[in-house]
Amino acid sequence: MKLLLKISDSILALAVFVALMLPGCRSGVKDVKNDVDTLVTGANAAIYEDIRQAEKIFYTLPSPLESAMLIKSTGAQFDDKLLNPIENSRNYNTNRSMALNLGIYTTDLSFASLYDQTQLIINFMNAAKQMADGLGILDAISEEDIGKLEENIHNTEVIMDIVSQTYLNSNSYLEDNGQPAVAAMVLAGGWLEGLYISTQLVDMKDFNGNKLVSRIIDQKLSIDILIDLLSSSKGHPAIDDLIGQVAKVKTVFDKISLETSPIRPEYDQITNTTVLKSEVRTDLTPEVFKELSETVAAIRSNLIK
């Protein structure tokens, strides 16, 4: 009996400890009070007076759907050979590989969706479902979703809605169930796949003035967000390894200059839209682009093994 009581004591103490620690384990919590206090001057100061402390920080990457839309908007052509073959899905048995490839397959699915690749859409949705099921994400992609997808296979808008919903279901499940490291790997996999497809689609004969190259340079703006996102789960072995991989991409991005002028907000009354006006100056040589493309391809090749 005494032994049982001791065990109960230990479990109780452990459970209380975990309960107390859980809120602090949410991703990216950081005190920014001092950061804000030292940087505010002039007209902004009055509004900043109210800003004291952030309880939660969200690091947001372009989603698979957004990445695919960015690629399509440049006029790039579809190439199914660039996507991760669905046959590879049977190789993914660890949480790391399933999380990364859930992101990768969702980007491939988004890419196929925007280019009306009907059979590929169904195949990649099934591959993504396999990854989500393997991670224990309940009802992220239901049989009902697959049925709806098949019924609306020629309706891009409905397909985009389904892809967006299923991605939201996966993210929210992982965040809400205390798995921010797995959630971060899904986001990282999706972003890296978008970068891989973009860099592979660039025709070097048409490098100067290429719109797709401009969108690739823009990804430099997200690399620090990705590192911050991953760093909020530092200490997790798979995340630490991923930070090392992403750091290689950052090293190449650091060779690209990207200067932006201050933003001037202008309100357009006709469209009820604010236009954030600014100019950007970039400098990316074909040599640095080649290095970026090869670095991303090597990392991606390792992720889909």
Added chain:
Amino acid sequence: MKAYRIALTLVVLVLTAGSVVNAQCKSFAKKTCLPELGSYTHDGNYHATILSEGEEAELYKTFFSDMEYRMSVCSDENIPPVEFLVLDADRNILYSSKENNNTRTWDFKMQSSQQLRIILKIPSGQNSGVPSQGCVSVMFGFRIKS
């Protein structure tokens, strides 16, 4: 022994309560925030958390020059309406919901791609005592620039 079992049950309830509350946040975000995106396509990202009166959350995101965006911000009815600020990389304020009739959505587009910082803030309530808390969510919709 019975007391320990009760204590353990209570702890398990405390542990699972967080998950249940978070699940309610997801449901709230989908029901309240998502419809506000209208004809814009939701990007699929999930940003929701529980905040108390006087607390803040921050979000960092890159916005691209080829897109038009709608940001939708919502908060539970049991807390004061959430205010939001949009800042550039130099921390200049580009938009304040408080200075725009406490709007819950904001439509914008970028001339060049930029990383922006968004601050969500629950104002302190009038009542003294324990501050109320509730879900706060922000969602982004996009479409190709017309």
